[in-house]
Amino acid sequence: AQSVSQHNHHVILSEAASLELGCNYSYGGTVNLFWYVQYPGQHLQLLLKYFSGDPLVKGIKGFEAEFIKSKFSFNLRKPSVQWSDTAEYFCAVMRSSNTGKLIFGQGTTLQVKP
Amino acid sequence: DVKVTQSSRYLVKRTGEKVFLECVQDMDHENMFWYRQDPGLGLRLIYFSYDVKMKEKGDIPEGYSVSREKKERFSLILESASTNQTSMYLCASTGRGLGSWTGNQPQHFGDGTRLSIL
Numbered sequence: 760a761q762s763v764s765q766h767n768h769h770v771i772l773s774e775a776a777s778l779e780l781g782c783n784y785s786y787g788g789t790v791n792l793f794w795y796v797q798y799p800g801q802h803l804q805l806l807l808k809y810f811s812g813d814p815l816v817k818g819i820k821g822f823e824a825e826f827i828k829s830k831f832s833f834n835l836r837k838p839s840v841q842w843s844d845t846a847e848y849f850c851a852v853m854r855s856s857n858t859g860k861l862i863f864g865q866g867t868t869l870q871v872k873p
Numbered sequence: 874d875v876k877v878t879q880s881s882r883y884l885v886k887r888t889g890e891k892v893f894l895e896c897v898q899d900m901d902h903e904n905m906f907w908y909r910q911d912p913g914l915g916l917r918l919i920y921f922s923y924d925v926k927m928k929e930k931g932d933i934p935e936g937y938s939v940s941r942e943k944k945e946r947f948s949l950i951l952e953s954a955s956t957n958q959t960s961m962y963l964c965a966s967t968g969r970g971l972g973s974w975t976g977n978q979p980q981h982f983g984d985g986t987r988l989s990i991l
Contacts (some may be wrong), residue, residue: 768913791981802877802918803963803982849915857980859904859923859967860931864917 761786763852765864773872774842780835780867782850793851793861794824801808806830809833820844842873876900877983879964885989892951894986896964903969904979905947907939908932910961922947954990962986 765780784790794806807818813828823837833850851865880895898905902921908916908931918931922941936958940948948964951958965980 765915796983802984803965805979810977817888851916859969859980860906860918860921861916861980862918863908864914865915 760825761854761862763846763850763862765773765850765867767867768826768865769868769870770841771870771872775839776871778835778837778844778869780848780850780869782864783831784833784836784852784862785831786852786862787831788854789790789791791853792824792826793853794818794822794833794835795849795851795863796846797849798846806835806848807815808830840869840871844870845869876966877956877966877981879962879983879986882919882985883983883989884949885978885985885991886954887991888954888956890951890954892954892988892990894949894951894962894964894988895948896966897945897984898964898966898981899945899946900966900981901944902966902981903944904967905941906963906967907937907947907949908963909933910963910975910985916963919949942985956990958988959990962988 762785763792764783792809795803796806809816809826817823822837848867851861877898886892886925901982906921907919910916920939963985964983967978967980
C-alpha cells in the first residue's frame with residue numbers, strides 16, 4: 760500500500776539554526792508532492808508543492824524542498840528558522856489521478872526556541 | 874481567497890448519538906474530502922466526494938457516512954458516535970483543474986472541528 764513516512768516526529772531547534780525534515784514515500788509511479796504547515800490554532804496551509812520540472816522547489820517563508828526520485832524523498836529545508844516557524848509540518852503525496860486524493864505523513868512538530 | 878468553512882470549531886457529544894459535521898466551500902470545487910487528524914498518525918482520509926451525490930470511501934470509513942446534496946456542501950455523519958471517534962476532523966476541497974485532472978491542484982482546508990465523544 761502507498762505510504763508516506765516522516766522520520767522526525769518532534770524537532771526542537773534554536774532560532775537561526777538550519778532545518779531539514781525528512782519525507783519518504785513508497786509509491787513508484789508519477790506523484791505530486793506537497794508540504795503543508797499547521798500553525799497553532801490555524802488551518803493547514805500549503806507551504807510548497809512539486810509537480811514536475813526543477814526538483815528544487817521554493818515555497819513561502821523561505822522554505823524549500825528537494826525531490827530526489829531515486830530516493831523517493833522530498834525533504835523540507837530552511838537555512839535559518841525563526842520562532843514563528845513553530846508549527847506542525849506534514850508531507851503529502853498525490854498520485855497523478857483525477858480524484859486529488861492525498862496520502863499524508865505522520866507529521867513533524869517543530870518547536871523553535873527564541 | 875479560498876474559503877472552506879466548518880460549522881463548529883468544538884463539539885461535545887455523547888456515545889450513541891448521531892453526529893453531523895458540516896463543511897461548506899465557496900470556490901465551486903468539484904472534490905471535497907473529510908479527514909481525521911490524530912497525534913502521531915497524521916491525517917487519514919475518511920471519505921471523499923468528486924461530484925454532487927458521488928462519494929468514495931477513504932482509508933478509514935468505518936462508522937462514518939457522508940452526504941453531498943449540493944456542490945458546495947459536504948457533510949460527515951457519525952451514525953452512532955463512539956469514544957474512539959474523539960478526534961480533530963478536517964474538511965478540504967480542491968478543484969478539478971484543466972482537462973478534469975486534479976493532480977496539480979492543492980487542497981484547501983477548513984479550520985477543523987475538535988469533536989469529543991463522552
